[in-house]
Amino acid sequence: MKNFVEYLLVRLIDHPDELQVTEQETAEGLLIQITVNPEDxxxxxxxxxxxxxxxxxxxxxxxxxxxxxxxxxxxx
Structure with a gap:
C-alpha cells in the first residue's frame, strides 16, 4: 500500500525526494502517514x-x- 501512495503523490509534488510515506499496524488496521516538504x-x-x-x-x-x-x- 505504501508504494501505491508514493506512486500517486510523487507526480503531484515539486520535491519528490522529500516525500516520506510510513505504514503502521494499529488495532483498527493500517495507518499510512504522509510527510512532505511544507511547500508541497x-x-x-x-x-x-x-x-x-x-x-x-x-x-x-x-x-x-x-x-x-x-x-x-x-x-x-
Missing amino acids: MGRVIGKGGKVIKSVRKLVQVKAARDGIRVRVEVAE
Missing part, C-alpha cells in the same frame, strides 16, 4: 481538501480489494 503541503491537500480526499478514496478502494482497513493521514 498545499498540493497534497488541494483546494478544499479535494486531492487528499481523492487519494484516501483510491487507497480505500485498493484496501477493500485486499481485504484490509486503511487510514491515511498527512503529517504536519
Whole structure:
C-alpha cells in the first residue's frame, strides 16, 4: 500500500525526494502517514481538501480489494 501512495503523490509534488510515506499496524488496521516538504503541503491537500480526499478514496478502494482497513493521514 505504501508504494501505491508514493506512486500517486510523487507526480503531484515539486520535491519528490522529500516525500516520506510510513505504514503502521494499529488495532483498527493500517495507518499510512504522509510527510512532505511544507511547500508541497498545499498540493497534497488541494483546494478544499479535494486531492487528499481523492487519494484516501483510491487507497480505500485498493484496501477493500485486499481485504484490509486503511487510514491515511498527512503529517504536519
